[in-house]
Amino acid sequence: MAHNIKNVRIQAAYAELKKLIDQGSYSRIIKTTNKIVNDDQSQPEAWQCKVVAYIQLDQFKEAINAINKAPNRQQMQFELAYSQYRLNKVAAAIDTLDSAPDKDSPRGKELRAQILYRLEQHSECYTVYRELLRTTADDMDMERTTNMAAVQVHRVELGQCPVPS
């Protein structure tokens, strides 16, 4: 009986969560996910929502804490690497990304390129962007090309490639 009441409560909280996600009410999303995980720790969706909301609020330390507590932390290694990157812990971020299950996915490569840029490994960064531009087709290609141009600026400065004519 008590089990049933708990399930109904969790279901209601998910309904609320869906509404809050549509509204983009990130602080309230965190409160609602807390309700769910207080009832049942093993709710991967609630944990993921909590982590994404923290990231959207630029609360990266809190995001990392939540990932470490989550039962599905293995599925949130990308979010962990991104949070570390935003906290400027770039060495940790690249280690995390290297062991992430989706490190070779397009989003894995996108984050890798940004971390390599921060690490000033411009030649490696350039290679990743060139591959990304070849393999992806979305409305972010202009921004990606801009990032690649930024990498080239540094490579020219460092004499790693000739000045374009």
Place this chain on the structure above:
Amino acid sequence: MPPAASPVPCKPLFFDLALNHIGFPSLDHKLPVKGAEAASPASAGEANKPDQPGGLSGLVKGLWGWGSKK
């Protein structure tokens, strides 16, 4: 007299595109209530609406829709 203009290096633009890949999971499977709702007469009627012939009420609705969009 202002000094002569000369080019200076500027920090290149660099976008954070990885953030676009962080999104909320789908919660639809956590809401079995929705499935039950779809079977209820109210939402079934709503689902059929676009198939019904327009008639005068359809025209009025269309006008309202048109009016509200503008």
